[in-house]
Amino acid sequence: MDYGNIRAVETTGASWQTSQQDRLGYSGETASHTMAETDAGRMERExxxxxxxxxxxxxxxxxxxAWNAWGLMQVDVNPEGGNHTPVGEWDSEDHLCQATKILVDFIKLIQSKPEFSxxxxxxxxxxxxxxxxxGDRKVHSYEGVDENTTGKDYSNDVVxxxxWYKKNGGF
Incomplete structure (x- = not known):
């Protein structure tokens, strides 16, 4: 199934808040790229x-x-959130398969929303x-896609x- 081309997704990159994880004096795509380069050796993990x-x-x-999330891809275990049961070790293929299925389910939910269809x-x-x-109930429009995400930049920073990884690491 085709879920789009990551290279063609528009992005503004990391917010100032997110860029401060590395004490950067800037934000945006450049900050996301700098943080990606810093983490390149550990790329397989969120x-x-x-x-x-x-x-x-x-x-x-x-x-x-308590902790809210588990594993490389931070599966939501919070009873008030996703309430998922962790599968596998935190860095295992089982965990990655679980998290990928959750992501695909969210993509399908977003595709079915009138605002995104x-x-x-x-x-x-x-x-x-x-x-x-x-959570899909907190994503109301493309224009405000990150207004309720961590740092108010989650999808922009991830994209x-x-x-950067696709261009520089061939991942």
């Missing part, structure tokens, strides 16, 4: 290539006193990436990094 995880867990919630596969892909982070 969450800064696994660098931001604690024993496979990420996105700690002080309010809940007539848009290009690339715009639907970007919406699906945003929904993977925030910019993916484009």
């Amino acid at each position: 969450s800064r290539a696994g660098n931001a995880l604690t024993d496979g867990w990420g996105d700690y919630s002080p309010k809940r006193g 007539g848009l290009s596969k690339e715009k639907q892909l970007k919406g699906g990436i945003a929904a993977y982070n925030a 910019a990094r993916a484009q």
Whole structure:
């Protein structure tokens, strides 16, 4: 099934907040590209290539006193969020297959939304990436695709990094 060409997805890149993970003095696509290059040796992983995880867990919630996400692709385990049960080890093929299926499900949900149904596969892909982070109910339009995502830039940053990897690493 065709979900679009990552190289053709429009992106603004990382927000100032996200770029501060590396203490960069700039934001945008250049910041995403710089962070991608920094993580290139660990490319197979999300969450800064696994660098931001604690024993496979990420996105700690002080309010809940628990972790919200599991594994390289940060599958949402929060009962108030995705409520998924982790599959496999945090860096395993089983985990990646689970997370990829979740992403594809979100892309399909976004494709079925009236606000996205007539848009290009690339715009639907970007919406699906945003929904993977925030949930499909929080993705209301392409123009505001990241308004409810982490850093308010999740899909833009993910796309910019993916484009850098595609161009520079052949991934």
